[in-house]
Amino acid sequence: MSEHIVPSKTYYAIWILLLILTGVTAWVSTIDLGPLNTIVALVIATSKALIVTLFFMHVKYTSEKMTKVVIACAVFWLLILLALSMTDYATRHLA
Amino acid sequence: MSNTPVAVDEHTPGLQHHFASMDQQQNAVSLGMWLFLATEIMFFGGMFCAYLIYRHAYPNEFAAGSRSIDLILGTVNTAVLICSSLTVALSVRAAQMGKRTLLVGLLTLTILFGLVFLGIKGVEWYAKYKEHHVPGASFDASDIVRDYPQIPIDQPHEQIFFSLYFAMTGLHALHMIIGVGIFVWLTYTAWKGRYGPGYYAPVEISGLYWHFVDIVWIYLFPLLYLIDRKPLK
Numbered sequence: 250m251s252e253h254i255v256p257s258k259t260y261y262a263i264w265i266l267l268l269i270l271t272g273v274t275a276w277v278s279t280i281d282l283g284p285l286n287t288i289v290a291l292v293i294a295t296s297k298a299l300i301v302t303l304f305f306m307h308v309k310y311t312s313e314k315m316t317k318v319v320i321a322c323a324v325f326w327l328l329i330l331l332a333l334s335m336t337d338y339a340t341r342h343l344a
Numbered sequence: 345m346s347n348t349p350v351a352v353d354e355h356t357p358g359l360q361h362h363f364a365s366m367d368q369q370q371n372a373v374s375l376g377m378w379l380f381l382a383t384e385i386m387f388f389g390g391m392f393c394a395y396l397i398y399r400h401a402y403p404n405e406f407a408a409g410s411r412s413i414d415l416i417l418g419t420v421n422t423a424v425l426i427c428s429s430l431t432v433a434l435s436v437r438a439a440q441m442g443k444r445t446l447l448v449g450l451l452t453l454t455i456l457f458g459l460v461f462l463g464i465k466g467v468e469w470y471a472k473y474k475e476h477h478v479p480g481a482s483f484d485a486s487d488i489v490r491d492y493p494q495i496p497i498d499q500p501h502e503q504i505f506f507s508l509y510f511a512m513t514g515l516h517a518l519h520m521i522i523g524v525g526i527f528v529w530l531t532y533t534a535w536k537g538r539y540g541p542g543y544y545a546p547v548e549i550s551g552l553y554w555h556f557v558d559i560v561w562i563y564l565f566p567l568l569y570l571i572d573r574k575p576l577k
Contacts, residue, residue, distance in 0.1 A: 254437060254440050254441065255433075255437060257434060257437060260430060260433045260434055260437070261430070263430075263433075264426065264427070264429075264430040267426045267429075268423055268426055271419060271422045271423055271426065271565075272419075274565075274566060274570065275415065275418075275419045275570065278566070278570035278573040278574070279573045279574060279575070280574060281574040281575065282574075286570075286572075286573075286574065287571075290566035290567075290570050291566065293566070294562050294563050294565070294566050297559075297562045298559045298562050298563070301429060301555050301558060301559055301562070302555075302559070304433075305429050305430075305432070305433045305551075305555045306551075306552055306555045306556075307374075307436075307548075311371065311374065312367070312371065313371035313372075313374065313375055315375050316371075316374060316375050316378050319375065319378045319379055319382055320378060320382070322382065323381070323382035323385045323386070324385070326382075326385075326386060326389075327385055327386065327389045327392075330386070330389050330390075330393050331389070331392065331393055331396055334393050334396070334397060335396060335397070335400070338397045338400060338401070339400060
């Protein structure tokens with residue numbers, strides 16, 4: 250429900266969590282995890298993006314199901330762009 | 345209007361006649377904004393795709409270039425944007441509750457955080473300019489070659505990393521400047537007392553825009569600053 254007023258306590262908790270995740274991702278990048286460094290950085294970034302979307306952007310609280318469909322489609326389209334481009338570039342040498 | 349199926353709230357001045365309720369109107373407004381943000385995802389997506397292709401092609405140049413960017417300033421700027429997202433979320437709440445003074449204060453704070461972010465970004469860009477890391481005729485990455493001898497790089501390809509660095513942070517900064525402009529207008533109209541429990545759609549959708557720009561930075565931060573920070577052997 251869009252008229253839903255989120256308690257400010259929730260917003261402060263999300264804010265602290267986002268700051269902690271920012272600190273963690275900066276710190277983890279200085280530790281040698283091999284190829285996992287990039288994966289950990291992207292997993293943390295995606296978690297942060299998801300938290301912002303659900304709580305700060307109210308997607309968790311909206312009764313409008315189309316909002317979720319639009320977001321899912323946008324992300325899916327982005328993945329088509331990235332994945333299909335890489336099937337091409339990753340299997341050939343860049344001129 | 346003989347058999348009106350829905351009750352129209354006559355006491356809600358912000359409600360347009362073609363919507364049944366404020367709730368429906370608010371949902372439609374948010375959905376429209378999300379459609380715009382979907383186009384923005386594709387707009388930035390083109391750049392992320394270029395980044396992915398070139399990082400795959402020139403991993404060493406991206407690793408060395410990433411090391412030359414200031415990690416502390418990048419982390420601080422990420423925190424500044426997260427703080428601005430908090431003040432935006434709280435300002436939507438203040439508008440919903442009709443707390444005008446709090447709303448104006450929180451919107452002003454958001455503008456300040458936005459300006460701090462742009463200021464720090466400017467400091468970082470100026471440092472890159474002084475280091476001759478701006479792509480073009482005066483580009484010189486010999487300091488990067490000297491600082492990280494363990495990473496073999498090709499100078500012309502190093503320019504690709506910095507081209508993407510400036511294009512991506514530049515496009516993001518442009519969105520921040522537009523966002524600050526929108527929030528200046530919001531603060532003015534909020535100060536005039538336009539928003540309250542009956543009408544706060546502009547605060548809500550401007551907030552969606554601001555959070556989206558924050559999310560773009562949440563990805564730019566690891567993709568540009570944290571590519572390769574582990575100790576060099």
